[in-house]
Amino acid sequence: MLSSIVAVGDELVGGFTLDTNSHWLAERLRLLGHPLKRVTAIRDRPAEIVEQVRRELADPELTHIFCCGGLGPTPDDRTFASLAEALGRPLVVWEETRARIERRVKRMHEAGLLDSPELTEGNLRMARIPSEPKQVFKNRRGMAPGVVYEQDGKSIFVLPGVPLELKGVFTEELEPQFLAGGSAATVRELRFMFAVEARFYPLMRELEEKYPDVSVGSYPNFETKELVIRCLGLDSNQVDEAIEMVRRRSGELGMAPQRRS
Amino acid sequence: MLSSIVAVGDELVGGFTLDTNSHWLAERLRLLGHPLKRVTAIRDRPAEIVEQVRRELADPELTHIFCCGGLGPTPDDRTFASLAEALGRPLVVWEETRARIERRVKRMHEAGLLDSPELTEGNLRMARIPSEPKQVFKNRRGMAPGVVYEQDGKSIFVLPGVPLELKGVFTEELEPQFLAGGSAATVRELRFMFAVEARFYPLMRELEEKYPDVSVGSYPNFETKELVIRCLGLDSNQVDEAIEMVRRRSGELGMAPQRRS
Known part of the structure; x- marks a missing residue:
């Protein structure tokens, strides 16, 4: 059960947007x-989006692919059209989404925000998605929908790039229906002040041999002068044993971890 | 002249570090x-680092590849070893780097920060790099070096993942020697308050046809209620003409851009 993200947008790759x-x-x-x-993170170029999605589809380790961004009303938003090509499906106007956008446009017209209540080509392209979605999600904060496809045994989730909309669709609709029931890895950390990272080398080699299923990382922060040792794994007992070994052995080396706050 | 970044680190892909x-x-x-x-962004797994570097090497559009992170003293730092495999070169101890690390360790010992003045295996692995670098950079803020390789007509830059060290090596050493003389694209932006993005669709289609070498993007920010229209291209006259067309036409549509601050 591994996932990958394809984040689409010239603004990301150009260093404009973090x-x-x-x-x-x-x-x-x-x-x-x-x-x-x-x-x-890739650019808004159809050929590059198609290539990237195909790479993710061809990866046998992946079960979930998240494509984010490029769903908007302007011509620089090319994700749905490119995804249609990558999945080998035609683009279709999704009636439910079209009707929802139409209602929104009408309300905006009534509120004086738009000159006309008619759908424009810009509005319509947000409702034009690759055919046969497994499910189309509402987006209560914007017009572009969230969509899930099933292909090659994988789920492909398409999410709007506007952060508020992405988070809304993810937590309210996609997460409870598609991502519940997973088992999170256990994470344990110890923090050391002024510790010398290289001194942890033999201990980390030992941990690697003793707990091959626990991933152990060391992360120095040169601004706070803290070193974080992080253990992560699916078996919480092993993770607890590994972090206890770090605590005990670092103490023996005269490097006491900080108390947990 | 296109570049790519391979950012190596479980802490990035795990959502621990932005x-x-x-x-x-x-x-x-x-x-x-x-x-x-x-x-x-990929994990600290040798097979995945090798695969990713080979993908970048096989891409005919790329001339510069930046590999960041995973150069430290602990066993979770695997970039140099994986890069050696991807480039088909043996790992060698780079004497100049080894000697520099040795001097640092001695100074830290004299300052009472280390028990021993001897190099440990953890220290040494930061000096063990793929053979025949084009150049090895000092890193005044840390021990892991920056390195450049030339292969398949591309430059591969290896940089430490600690942000202060990465920025230091990049700006002080790599940039003046390897990245000077390039021509930056011209970027022009207009900002609109409360503008409806979909209304820009016909204008952006027209710009696409009239200025095919100018990339035009629209970026709504739902928190500030601003819409940014951004034009970017190598020909500054064309970019200026394109942004002037946005200014004029949006004005005709009753959407005045904000004054530049």
Whole structure:
């Protein structure tokens, strides 16, 4: 059960926008027991979107693929059309989404925000999605829908790139229906002040041999002068044993971890 | 002249750490005229690092590949060993780096920070790099070096993942020697308050046809209620003409852009 993210947008790859969506999703997916294998940020170019989606589809380790961004009303939003090509499906106007956008446009017209109550081509392209979705989600905060496809034994989730909309669709609709029941990995951390990372090398080698299913990482922060040792694994007993070994052995080496706050 | 980033680290893909390095590099590289094609964040797994580096090497559009992170002293740092495999080169101890690390360890011992002045295996693995680097950079803020390789007509830059070290090596050493002389794309933006993004659709289609070499994007921010229209291209006259067309036509539609601050 591994996931991957394809984050689509010139603004990400151009260094204009920090990709907080992928960071947020990565944490949520870990906590839900669907950890990520990789995150790829790509440009709004159809050929590159198609290539990237095909790479994810061809990866036998992946069960869940998240495509984020590029669903908007303007011509630089190309995710649905490219996804249709990658999945080998025609684009169709999804009537339920079209009707929902129409109602929104009418309300905006009535509120004086739009000159006309008619759907424009810009509105309509948000309702034009690859055919045969497994499910189309509402998006209470915007017009572009969230959509799930099933293909090659994988689920492909398409989410809007606007952070509020992405988080809304994910937590309210996609998570309870598609991501419940996973087992989150157990994470335990110890923090050391002014510790020398290289001194942990022999201990970490030992942990690797003794607990091959626990992933052990060390993360120095040069601004706070803290070193974090992090153990992560599906077997919580093993993770607890591993972190206890770090605590005990570091104490013997004269490096006491900080009390947990 | 396109670049790509491979950001290595379980902490990124696990949602523990926000990948600010790639965002910072993306902006710098755009301003230096070496724009990114994609950014891929992957785990500290040798097979996945090798696969990803080989993907970048096989991409004919790329001239510069940046591998960031995973150069530290602990066993979870696997970038140099994996890169050696991807490049088909043996790992060698780089004497200049080894000697520099040795001097640092001695100084830390003299300052009472280390029990022993001897190099440990943890220290040594930071000096063990794939053979025949084009250049090895000092890293004034840490022990792991920065390194450049040339292979398959591409430059592969290896940078430490600690943000202060990455930025230091990049700006002080790598940028002046390897990235000078590029032509940055021209970027022009207009900001609109309370504008409806979908109304820009026909204008953006027209811009696409009239200025095929200018990339035009629209970016709504639902918190600030601002819409940014951004034009980017190598020909600054065309970018200026395109943004002027946005200004004029949006004015005709009754949507005045904000004054530039």
